[in-house]
Amino acid sequence: MQSNNYVTIYTVIMTLVVSVVLAVVVSGLKPIHDDNAAVFKKREIFKAVKGYLSGDLDKMTDKEVLALFDKSIKQVVIDGNGKPVEGEKAENLDMAQEEKKPIADRHYPVFSYDSDKGTFYLVSVRGNGLWDKIWGTIALKDDFNTIAGASFGHVGETPGLGAEISDNPTFPKQFEGKTIKDDGKYVSVAVVKGGIKKPAHQVDAITGATITSNGVTEMLDRGLKVYLPYFESLKK
Amino acid sequence: MAEIATQVEQEKEPLFGKKERKLLIDPISDNNPITVQVLGICSALAVTTLVNKAVVMAIAVTFVTAMSNLAVSFLRKGMPKQIRMIVQLVVVAFLVTLVELALKAANYPIWKELSVYIGLIITNCIVMGRLEAYAMANKPWRSFVDGVGNGLGYGVILIIVAAFRELFGKGSLAGFQIIGNTPDYLIDTTKNSFFSWYMPNNLMVIPAAALFIISAIIWIQRSKNQNLVDVS
Numbered sequence: 001m002q003s004n005n006y007v008t009i010y011t012v013i014m015t016l017v018v019s020v021v022l023a024v025v026v027s028g029l030k031p032i033h034d035d036n037a038a039v040f041k042k043r044e045i046f047k048a049v050k051g052y053l054s055g056d057l058d059k060m061t062d063k064e065v066l067a068l069f070d071k072s073i074k075q076v077v078i079d080g081n082g083k084p085v086e087g088e089k090a091e092n093l094d095m096a097q098e099e100k101k102p103i104a105d106r107h108y109p110v111f112s113y114d115s116d117k118g119t120f121y122l123v124s125v126r127g128n129g130l131w132d133k134i135w136g137t138i139a140l141k142d143d144f145n146t147i148a149g150a151s152f153g154h155v156g157e158t159p160g161l162g163a164e165i166s167d168n169p170t171f172p173k174q175f176e177g178k179t180i181k182d183d184g185k186y187v188s189v190a191v192v193k194g195g196i197k198k199p200a201h202q203v204d205a206i207t208g209a210t211i212t213s214n215g216v217t218e219m220l221d222r223g224l225k226v227y228l229p230y231f232e233s234l235k236k
Numbered sequence: 237m238a239e240i241a242t243q244v245e246q247e248k249e250p251l252f253g254k255k256e257r258k259l260l261i262d263p264i265s266d267n268n269p270i271t272v273q274v275l276g277i278c279s280a281l282a283v284t285t286l287v288n289k290a291v292v293m294a295i296a297v298t299f300v301t302a303m304s305n306l307a308v309s310f311l312r313k314g315m316p317k318q319i320r321m322i323v324q325l326v327v328v329a330f331l332v333t334l335v336e337l338a339l340k341a342a343n344y345p346i347w348k349e350l351s352v353y354i355g356l357i358i359t360n361c362i363v364m365g366r367l368e369a370y371a372m373a374n375k376p377w378r379s380f381v382d383g384v385g386n387g388l389g390y391g392v393i394l395i396i397v398a399a400f401r402e403l404f405g406k407g408s409l410a411g412f413q414i415i416g417n418t419p420d421y422l423i424d425t426t427k428n429s430f431f432s433w434y435m436p437n438n439l440m441v442i443p444a445a446a447l448f449i450i451s452a453i454i455w456i457q458r459s460k461n462q463n464l465v466d467v468s
Contacts, residue, residue, distance in 0.1 A: 007316040036344035159285045160441025
């Protein structure tokens, strides 16, 4: 048995050494981590308009992604009433942080992508899956009604079941061409089980992942609604 | 006399002799941490859907077991007995954090998917098990070899299970489509591969599949080597 003094000094020195080394490593790698995170986020955004990009997104280098983002993406942050917020960049907005604020104070990102095939408006939505958060980027055509593409992500849905929303390209692909309005009235797009009755506003659910599928429906319904006032103001 | 003594000692302990080879090979076959010691099952279920992920996880665990064995073996004499476990945990947690930071810088998308499981290496029973069972009582170099062996033994099983799950669950290996249609075959029917009649079996993707593949490996291993049957 060692004396208490020995144990105390040992602990203090050990803690100091470990924390200093980790602090140095973290601050040394921070610029690389930040760059990686930015590229990752921009790739996620482009995923929703994959079909309208000139090249294959998976084969594009990080530099090309950043260059394309700077060249053809315009971004704006809106508040809950659809009014643009000055002095904020949409790419820096963290939906997870916004979610913690009261609904009235939340801000939302809107990206517009100018391509030779028209302008697309990309919006972010966030909701709950079975185990944890799920999120998506929805690209709308410039009629603010037709969905041009969608991409989804999740924290920890079950592989093979709920995780199919991002792993299986057929799921997001179903959303292309769906419309979020019926005769000018907002209806969103629903994920339904057992046969689609309204092909314009419904997509097929994932077998065995009812709660994730319902989560996507709820996320889209609540998430897309907040952007409608802003889209109305753009139409004018 | 002194000269002879050192010579004998050198002959007795070559850098990589029979003992070291046994330390390295044993955990890969007859003393495998997953199939024989039945440790580290938890992460073997979670990260074996894709071969690429399993390889990254195997490298990370091998690094952590090897380096923590080495560090604890160096520290074992000065380590206060009262806080032995805490010191071991600090060493392991420190190494795991380093691995996570390095992976985040090297490959962000894989880090994004694996970060939860990388963090859980801290509680991986194999790491603590080897520290307590081996590194606390042996010299640094042998402890290091023991750590590499156990990490590889874990990694080999992980990669075998992942290969089965990815091949039959998604029809691909390490991302390359081998059997069955590509995942977007419903959209683009021209992209059929050779064995297009194969339908990917979703059962293999869910965690339960890992359990019965590991069980099958344990079964085969024990039927080949009867000595293992009553070991655990």
